[in-house]
Amino acid sequence: MRSRFGLTSFARLLMLVFAFLLLAGCGGQPQVNSSKGQTTQAVQEQLANQAPSQTGSPEQSVRPGLRVIEALVTSVSDGDTVHVNLDGRDERVRMIGVNCPEVSHPDLGIKEQPYGREAKEYTAKQLLGKKVWLEFDVQQRDRYGRLLAYVWLEPPSSGSEEEVRAKMFNARLLLDGYAQVMTIQPNVKYADQFVKFQREARERGKGLWGLAPAAPPTGKETKYIGNARSKVFHRPDCEWAQKISPRNRVEFRNKEEALEAGYRPCKVCNP
Ligand SMILES: [Zn+2]
Numbered sequence: 503m504r505s506r507f508g509l510t511s512f513a514r515l516l517m518l519v520f521a522f523l524l525l526a527g528c529g530g531q532p533q534v535n536s537s538k539g540q541t542t543q544a545v546q547e548q549l550a551n552q553a554p555s556q557t558g559s560p561e562q563s564v565r566p567g568l569r570v571i572e573a574l575v576t577s578v579s580d581g582d583t584v585h586v587n588l589d590g591r592d593e594r595v596r597m598i599g600v601n602c603p604e605v606s607h608p609d610l611g612i613k614e615q616p617y618g619r620e621a622k623e624y625t626a627k628q629l630l631g632k633k634v635w636l637e638f639d640v641q642q643r644d645r646y647g648r649l650l651a652y653v654w655l656e657p658p659s660s661g662s663e664e665e666v667r668a669k670m671f672n673a674r675l676l677l678d679g680y681a682q683v684m685t686i687q688p689n690v691k692y693a694d695q696f697v698k699f700q701r702e703a704r705e706r707g708k709g710l711w712g713l714a715p716a717a718p719p720t721g722k723e724t725k726y727i728g729n730a731r732s733k734v735f736h737r738p739d740c741e742w743a744q745k746i747s748p749r750n751r752v753e754f755r756n757k758e759e760a761l762e763a764g765y766r767p768c769k770v771c772n773p
Pocket residue numbers: 735736737740741742743768769770771772
């Protein structure tokens with residue numbers, strides 16, 4: 503039978519081991535953000551191999567959840583899709599949350615859409631041959647194997663809306679009227695801001711919004727209420743619209759705006 507003294511020593515030993523493990527854990531390698539559960543192997547390695555402490559490291563660890571990887575833009579496919587050199591590999595990058603008008607792809611049977619060429623030229627002018635910083639969301643690749651990313655023109659520091667406007671190319675496309683919002687779950691980190699940027703561009707008649715004549719003013723302004731979480735929009739008097747928490751509540755001036763932002767009409771109030 504163990505003496506009381508023996509038990510206490512054993513307990514002390516356990517505590518020491520435990521304390522050691524805790525300390526070791528704190529000083530260990532930076533963890534890949536756990537929210538990136540679907541991180542592909544390659545990108546995970548990329549993230550893991552780039553400790554922020556390395557001098558001149560391409561990764562800028564700014565705050566938890568805002569990690570970027572440096573890449574070089576080598577070609578531009580269209581307004582929202584580019585090729586980059588990422589650590590020696592060629593990667594096709596589709597920008598998250600935005601959709602530019604198509605340029606013509608005769609092989610795919612895709613016809614040129616109005617403003618498609620302008621959008622591609624804009625992207626080429628801003629990005630071709632430039633260093634960019636890629637930020638990923640929850641899902642890092644689409645079914646075509648493309649990386650899905652927010653493309654920063656400069657490394658972000660705070661990730662504030664002001665910074666998004668100034669430095670994130672996805673946002674620039676919307677603000678300058680070269681793209682429309684296209685929200686696809688689960689990559690929705692900046693979806694609310696993107697809708698706001700699109701609204702601003704539209705109101706100012708920027709880029710593609712200047713092409714079509716503005717909608718005739720209606721006597722009384724209708725509005726629709728969207729739920730940023732479910733991506734469903736309602737008439738303002740719908741009972742479901744009234745249950746949306748202020749955090750998820752988005753307003754649209756008309757149905758087109760809601761549809762363009764990727765919202766579905768409610769099946770109850772049928773807006
Ligand atoms: Zn409804």
